[in-house]
Each structure stands twice: as structure tokens, then as C-alpha cells.
Amino acid sequence: MSCRVTVRIQSEPFDTADEMAAISGGDSDVGAVVTFSGLCRDEAGTLHALEIEHYPGMAEAEIGRIADAAAKRWPVTALTVIHRHGKIGIGEQIVLVVAASRHRHAAFSAAEFMMDFLKSRAPFWKKEHRSDGTEGSWVDAKEADERALSRWDRD
Amino acid sequence: MKLVYFAWVRERIGVAEEDVTPPAGVATVRELLEWLKTRGEEYAEALKYPEAIRVAINQEHVRHDERIAGAREIGLFPPMTGG
Numbered sequence A: 001m002s003c004r005v006t007v008r009i010q011s012e013p014f015d016t017a018d019e020m021a022a023i024s025g026g027d028s029d030v031g032a033v034v035t036f037s038g039l040c041r042d043e044a045g046t047l048h049a050l051e052i053e054h055y056p057g058m059a060e061a062e063i064g065r066i067a068d069a070a071a072k073r074w075p076v077t078a079l080t081v082i083h084r085h086g087k088i089g090i091g092e093q094i095v096l097v098v099a100a101s102r103h104r105h106a107a108f109s110a111a112e113f114m115m116d117f118l119k120s121r122a123p124f125w126k127k128e129h130r131s132d133g134t135e136g137s138w139v140d141a142k143e144a145d146e147r148a149l150s151r152w153d154r155d
Numbered sequence B: 001m002k003l004v005y006f007a008w009v010r011e012r013i014g015v016a017e018e019d020v021t022p023p024a025g026v027a028t029v030r031e032l033l034e035w036l037k038t039r040g041e042e043y044a045e046a047l048k049y050p051e052a053i054r055v056a057i058n059q060e061h062v063r064h065d066e067r068i069a070g071a072r073e074i075g076l077f078p079p080m081t082g083g
Helices: A016-024 A058-073 A106-123 A143-151 B007-013 B029-037 B041-046
Strands: A002-012 A030-041 A047-054 A076-084 A086-089 A093-102 A124-130 B003-006 B015-021 B056-057 B061-062 B072-079
Touching: A002 A058, A002 A124, A016 A030, A030 A106, A058 A076, A058 B061, A086 A093, A093 A106, A106 A143, B003 B007, B003 B056, B003 B061, B007 B041, B007 B072, B029 B041, B029 B056, B029 B072
Parallel strands: A002 A076, B003 B072
Antiparallel strands: A030 A093, A047 A086, A047 A124, A076 A093, B003 B015, B056 B061, B056 B072
């Protein structure tokens, strides 16, 4: 079964409703659409923005590889991933994953799988902009994110 | 070959990319990192803990025992924090 994969890396905001409509529009066999949005938190008021750096070219390619792996594993009709870069304010969306399938299980699982791999394998890095104006640091990778990948292991 | 650096690796080395010609005998990613550390204080600082550095050859993730022969572009960067 072929899966339509759309990957966009952009600095501009995106509209979740537009992306949901685009992924299911015109395909009467889509019965389930799952969306995940990742937002910029203020970490108890200490941050006023995040700066997101990425590896142009590789970011698109790696997310494409993750989407292809998800499409091999579950019968999904279409997958869309949008990841922003540049300066992102508190409450703004950073990343969007949309998965469409005939039945809900495939869409739920594919969306979660893609987010888990995206966090530790897609070449993006977050730098903090602090509310008090002091120099922010690069966000550390979490071991829990790395561990999350092992639950998708299988023979 | 072209080396490209990201996030704190880029900041500590002080350039975003450069062309280098490693000496003969530098065959793997691990050996490339060790050689780069000898190129100056900023490299030694950026690559102080080489096992923490993630590496991509021609924009695909590789392990440190991967051979670098034929690489057009090698990316060095910290663990990723996207999403």
C-alpha cells in the first residue's frame, strides 16, 4: 500500500486544520486522522523563546526516512511532518505530525513512532532565550527520549 | 571533504563549515575526531568528549567506527533535541 509522505521544514507558522484537511481531502478511504503538535513551553516563566537550528538537507532526508519506516510498519494512507526552525515564541507550535489511515490504530501508532524517532534522530537543536536577558544555553538531550526508541524494537 | 558543524559544536569551533584533508591513516570517524582535536584549542574544547558527538556522513547518521573514505560531507553535532 502506498503512503503519501509530506515533509516541510520552515520558519513560518503552520495551520493544523489546513494540514488535516489536506491529508484527508479527496480520499474517501481515510477513516482516521491523528495529529500531534509540539509547543514551545516557558519553563515556569524562565524562557521567552526558543531558537531552533537544523541541518538543512539532512533534516528533510532523516524525517523522510522515519516516515518511510512508519509507513512500512503500519497501513497508513498519508503522513505529514512539519518542523519549524528559527526563533519560536512561547505557546507557538514547533512541530506537527499528521497521520491518516483507514482505522485509528495505525494512525495513532505511526504518529507516536514518528515523534519518538524525530526527537532523537532528526537533526534539530534548541537554544533557550531567557526571560531575564542572560545568555541561554542549548537544551540537553534527554536520556528518556533515547530510551523511548527501544520500545519500538522488534526482530 | 567538507565538514559541517551545528549547535554548540559549531559555536565552540567557531566556524559553521570548512574543507579539510585529513592525513593518510585517518580512516574512521573516531580517528577523524581525534585528529580534529589536534588542530587547535577550540577543536580540543568542542570535541573534548568525542563519544558525545553525533556524526553524519553524506547526511545519514553513522557510528564512530564507520569509515570516512568517499565522504563528501561529514556533519558533527551534539545529541539532537528536536520535536
